[in-house]
Amino acid sequence: MEITTNEVAGVSFVNLDGEIKSTTSGEVMDALVGLVQGGANKLLLNIKDVSFISSAGLRSILVAAKLLKNSNGQLNICNANESVKKVLETSGFTSLVSLYPDEDEALAAFN
Template sequence: MKISTRPVYEVLVVDMEGRLDSMAAGYGNDEMVKIVKGEHKKILVNLGKLEFISSAGLRVLLLGAKLLQGAGGQMKLCEANAFVNDVLATSGFASLISLYPTEAEAMKAFN
């Protein structure tokens, strides 16, 4: 699991790569908490290079979204592959955090 960030105007893009499963959830939680407690209040998580996500991985994203929302921020997701998209949809997660097909579309959706 690799997590990196890059600022794009007022949005912080978080790129996730690899597998976000129970083995990576501890690292993912620590990184997500650091990211959402930072200066950026608009965070876009790009899942384009995420190969797999488990329920533990879903909790990482949910924790980040809840912490950010509590601080008056917004989180959006983009570019999930078919498997990750199915997991998000099946778990009902897609109704909690907006998911966009491309990074450009997600960027436009921030207000």
């Protein structure tokens, strides 16, 4: 799992590359929670290069989303491939976090 982050105009961009599964979900959660605890309140999660997400992976993103919601922050996800998008939708994840087809739309959707 490769995680890269940068901040532009108050939005923390997080790019994930690889599979988010039990062996990598802790790393993802640590990165996301660390950003939120460090003061980030707008996270844009680009999962274009994520080929697989397990329930452990969903949980790692959910923890960050709930932390953000509790602090009036927002998490937007973009560029999910069809299989990952299906997992997110089937699990009911999209009722908590918004999915966008590309980074521009996800960025424009921040409050």
